[in-house]
Amino acid sequence: MTVDTALAEFVDRQRSRWSGVDPALTGFIDAAADFVADGKRMRPLFCLAGWRAATGTAADVPAPAGVVTAAAAWEWLQGSALVHDDLMDASDTRRGRPSVHRAFEHLHRDEQRVGDPVGFGAGTAILLGDLMLSWCDEMLRHAATVDPDLATGDGALRLARAFAVLDTCKSEVTFGQYLDVVAQTRSEVDADAALLVVTFKSAKYTIERPLHLGAVLGGADQELLDRLTAVAMPLGSAFQLRDDVLGVFGDPATTGKPAGDDLREGKRTLLVARALARLSTTDGARLTEALGTAAGVPLATELVLASGALDDVEADISRYAAEATAALSALPDAARATLEPLIDRSVRRDR
Structure with a gap:
């Protein structure tokens, strides 16, 4: 298992569980998934390095699925921090694309919704960051599901x-x-x-x-x-x-x-x-x-x-x-x- 695979499987479970509640949640979940899709993966890499340091496992030996799942959880914490950071700094872009609050602000305008598009974008960014913070804990806890030894x-x-x-x-x-x-x-x-x-x-x-x-x-x-x-x-x-x-x-x-x-x-x-x-x-x-x-x-x-x-x-x-x-x-x-x-x-x- 790779970090990318662990993240994709986690998101698939979230879609299966929540998308049927309301179609709007599909886009919300997709926004979280898209945001962590192309990060540098530095924190998962250091997490896996820490496990190898403790166990003496060589770099070419795959880590157990539970450890990879735990390492991947860091991407949700990083995603949460960046989404909130962009909002606080009024940043327009992140990784060459509109920042989350700007993307949902544009969505509001493109679909000609009622209300304040800026407020909608800001509110959605806060909620998406909160969701990813929650998912960090949930994914770390899920490590015990994929690895019964934990x-x-x-x-x-x-x-x-x-x-x-x-x-x-x-x-x-x-x-x-x-x-x-x-x-x-x-x-x-x-x-x-x-x-x-x-x-x-x-x-x-x-x-x-x-x-x-x-x-x-x-x-x-x-x-x-x-x-x-x-x-x-x-x-x-x-x-x-x-x-x-x-x-x-x-x-x-x-x-x-x-x-x-x-x-x-x-x-x-x-x-x-x-x-x-x-x-x-x-x-x-x-x-x-x-x-x-x-x-x-x-x-x-x-x-x-x-x-x-x-x-x-x-x-x-x-x-x-x-x-x-x-x-x-x-x-x-x-x-x-x-x-x-x-x-x-x-x-x-x-x-």
């Missing part, structure tokens, strides 16, 4: 530990998102505050907790979890900083998002903090004023680039990636073989 005895205890990891992760990523929102209300841009957002919104959520969830399903002890954390935290920071760079300088045809979208949204990223630390008082004030406005994106991009902040952040990315690579030496051979290519994939990417 339903009783030691397996049930391992699954309970996995739910504890997921519960912690959901709190962490929500706290990180809130800190990100709070940062946008402050006039100052602080590098330490930006790194705290990176820690909770990305490093823990994208890499550490998926690794931990897979590892506890494999019976990992605390020592192994700590060693995985030593790899995950610097790698997760590098992953998010690469996102920050792509959010300003990425190719829209590849990222699926307009260039400079983070600047339009007024994100107080480390890239912006590094730029303000380097710019003169006058240019710093110009950058601060341009942040959070569509019209200010070209000027903000120019100032960030001229400041040399991009080179600083690229150096940060390289340093964090080197720390993660060095921490691999404390892991079993199977874990190193699985995680080494994921380090490269996390850092050297264009979307």
Whole structure:
């Protein structure tokens, strides 16, 4: 079984169960399925890597169906976060297509429905994100159905530990998102505050907790979890900083998002903090004023680039990636073989 297969089978069960209630639910379920159809699958990959680290299973040996199902559940949490994030940021696109709130807003207009199309799109995006958050738990619980070893005895205890990891992760990523929102209300841009957002919104959520969830399903002890954390935290920071760079300088045809979208949204990223630390008082004030406005994106991009902040952040990315690579030496051979290519994939990417 693959992650894609597990997701498809899960959606088929949802369609069979709910589509007969009202035809409108078919389109709603399809929207959720379509949204997770072409993600990077980073969290499932790290989850499977955690299981391999705990069990010593080589990368070319298929994981049990229950473990794959648990790994696939991360895609629903990611989908929920992105749908809500796009709504909060008023983003028009995601992966080169209209964001969910915009897609349902267009549907409202195309079908000439009554009421407010913007409100309909926003309300539907909130509900779809909530549905996917619920499906994350449901799919993780379904792991015990496809793998009876996770339903009783030691397996049930391992699954309970996995739910504890997921519960912690959901709190962490929500706290990180809130800190990100709070940062946008402050006039100052602080590098330490930006790194705290990176820690909770990305490093823990994208890499550490998926690794931990897979590892506890494999019976990992605390020592192994700590060693995985030593790899995950610097790698997760590098992953998010690469996102920050792509959010300003990425190719829209590849990222699926307009260039400079983070600047339009007024994100107080480390890239912006590094730029303000380097710019003169006058240019710093110009950058601060341009942040959070569509019209200010070209000027903000120019100032960030001229400041040399991009080179600083690229150096940060390289340093964090080197720390993660060095921490691999404390892991079993199977874990190193699985995680080494994921380090490269996390850092050297264009979307």
